[in-house]
Amino acid sequence: MTYHLLLFILVAAAAMAAVMARSLLLSAIMLALVSVGAALILFDFQAPWAAVFELSVCAGLITVLFVSAVSLFRHEEGKTADLRARFYAMPLVMGIAAIAAWFYAVPFFESLENWARFGSRANSLGSILWDIRRFDLLGQISILAAGVFVINSIFPRRKRQK
Amino acid sequence: MTNSFAMDWYFITLIFSAGLYCMLVSRNLLRQFIGLEIMSKSCLLGVISVGSLTGSLALAQALIITMIVIEVVVVAVGLSLLVKNYRLTDSIDIWSLNKLRG
């Protein structure tokens, strides 16, 4: 149980570091750390397929996208100065939120546990993806096609103008 | 172990509020987007926690895989919108989005 808790504390700490980091590149790398932590938590919950998907897609692909976007904005960072005071106040705000959540949220979720309705364990992941929720696959194909068309629309191929 | 569900959701609430704070406070568009991503990760952890409690782990995994696919496409689209905006207006400041007034 303590390993479980430790992983959650790691993810929360990495999220706070991502928010408080001064440079955007450090924020993006901390976001990758959040994804790795989330993948480890998924492993610990006995969900190996979701964990490996999260690790390869989120910790890999999304981090590459973010880092390439950050590198495009590199020389603009100096011009828009965020108010650093608000970010340095973050540990204080998080501390208040943590204490408030301890007293209000934990009993709420404990009472929510009593409403739980236990489902069947019989289905395997394959039968759920392909048989029971077949239309979700159609939705996934649609969103991938939509993504391709969106990129094509935002960055069109210019023939003559340069 | 009996209290694991409530403790998990305690941390999920903390992570969600960290992302929300980042979104509300920052002036840079890309940093707001990172806040959105943190909130999205907390959502994934919420789904698997619920799935573990009710025993329907396979359904939760199917949901999470679909959510990850959607999240990747949304991140790609969002970043390309931000890059295009930067190319047109030379700024990634949220206060510069004020041309439409009324």
Added chain:
Amino acid sequence: MTTSLLAYLLIPLFTAVVIPFAARTRHKLADILANVTLLAGLLNIGAVLFNPVNLANSFSNITEDGFALLMIFVIYLVALCVTFFSAYFMGEDPKVARVPYYSLILTSVSAMCGIVTTGDFFTLYIFIEVLAVTSFALIACDESAAGLEGAIKYFLLTFPASLLILFGIAFLMLTAGTFSFESIKIIIASGMPVGAVVFAVTLILLGFLIKSGVVPFHAWTPDAYQGSYAPVSAYLAGIVTKISGVYAVIKISMMLRLFEVKAYHTADLLMFLGMLSIAVGALSALRQKEFKRMLAFSSISQIGYIILAAGMGTPLAILGAIFHLVNHATFKTVLFLNSASLEKSAGTSDMDKLGGMEHAMPWTSWTSIVALLSTAGVPPLSGFWSKLIIIIALWDGGAKAYAVLALLFSAVTLAYFLVMQKKIFFGKPTEASHNAREVRPAMLVPVVAMCLIIAALGVFFPYIYSYLVETIAARIIL
């Protein structure tokens, strides 16, 4: 999801994938393919709905879901009008990429048909994300700074709403174990305590309210409508914001009546937010100087009527909400397409600069006047009937104060629209109207067809009413 309606989803998606390959050399082929696909779909669903056999039996032998059929008809109608208009509006504009534009519209039509035919919350969520992704790109497709600003604001303000919906779905998995509408209704009706299911459904409802642009979450709506490319704002206002937000609110409110006392708070919240939207939308529209922004606030006001009726929850109120949704799709399409025509020929959409347009652009003026009168609720056009049903349902259901306020704001809207029409269309001709010429006849065809439909819906109201009662009220609402 009924497999008979699956074709309406698959064929636009197939055409969307084919268009980039087919139109690589000849770009005009993209226009033709898109229009032909949508026309074929519209004729197909029209044949199902308007079959004379169905009319004779007063629609009692339609076995599929009546609400889904009506929604698919409206989706194809609005999409066909916008696609036909934009084929001529785009011309040789070098800034708009023609081929991805049509692919995006066809993909969003497919996603919307998926939304209205599904019976499951998670599939609903997936198709709503597809619709949102295509909308971001469509708003920004003419590469103007205003378009990108509208798209970014839409993106940043509706993505947290999707996260709220996901949290609601997670709690639904915890407390009900299933996502489909039918199973949840069975769970509610079986009499077990369901407090936590109400909580989960309320979270999902809140997410959809943010996506539909009700007050106080309406900050993105005027910017998105004003900044986007002109035919796209007709598409957005006509169908996209309705299907992505208001449709799910109506579907959920059909369930709320079955709950015990706790759900009445949710229904009251819905009614309050609806009334607030009517008030804020109507009053803000009075202060606007720019035509598209004024239309955006008027949209917020009309969506408030739909949410108010959905919150009421009685069968008559839900019928009124559905009919008002269909009507509003027709009015706003006409108004936004006409504002695109005005902008193209007069060069401006500032209301102070336009005057006396009736001489310069007669067809555009008269169709706009028909649509504005219908929005304000003047008989015998269709807007009058839907507002009448909503107000009667509110009065009968016991919310008398809400009924009086709704009537009052309807009068305010009517007064303002009459003043505005007089100024823009019948007033003194200004410099902009001297230079304006009427647009090409091909661009007027969709607008005139929509106006005929508005008039037909108003005149043939008894048939519409029997359709709604037979297929929706008798079967879906208990």
